[in-house]
Ligand code: GDP
């Protein structure tokens with residue numbers, strides 16, 4: 001891809017968070033490799049993937065960080081969040097507990113004193129299971145997002161529904177933000 005050869009005009013750090021099993025690694029894999037595995041392995045090391053987008057002829061490079069399973073203990077190192085421009089906070093629409101955890105994740109984010117201008121996106125993932133297994137309504141998700149000043153979107157890493165749109169929104173918002 002020629003895109004990869006062009007020097008990015010801007011680069012942003014994005015971090016994924018949310019309970020274990022909500023689909024963070026699958027979400028990232030869908031966006032970066034456009035693939036999906038029913039059984040994703042727990043990421044062994046903290047790491048990031050790079051992906052470039054063109055927004056209004058500006059090449060934006062996103063450095064997207066995934067956890068290495070430490071989210072199980074809700075203890076991501078401060079360095080994980082340091083200098084993050086954007087946070088993608090996921091819950092699973094079929095898992096009540098993961099939705100309840102959103103509030104503690106938000107508290108966590110405040111504690112590491114992330115940049116006030118950081119863009120926060122709340123994601124209700126596994127939208128493909130909505131008709132059969134949904135327990136958190138779209139309205140509940142929206143309301144919570146409004147309460148914490150986050151953008152809200154429902155996605156599916158399995159089908160790819162709204163995955164690109166999430167990062168497109170993130171990149172556009174960061175791009176138009178004043179430095
Ligand atoms: P993580 O712990 O947050 O990184 O979650 P994983 O990406 O490891 O996903 C946990 C499980 O949920 C795996 O079995 C995935 O295949 C499954 N999964 C992830 N996203 C989706 C989705 O959008 N739809 C469905 N049906 N399953 C998903």
Ligand code: MG
Pocket residue numbers: 024025026041042043067069
């Ligand atoms: Mg994972």
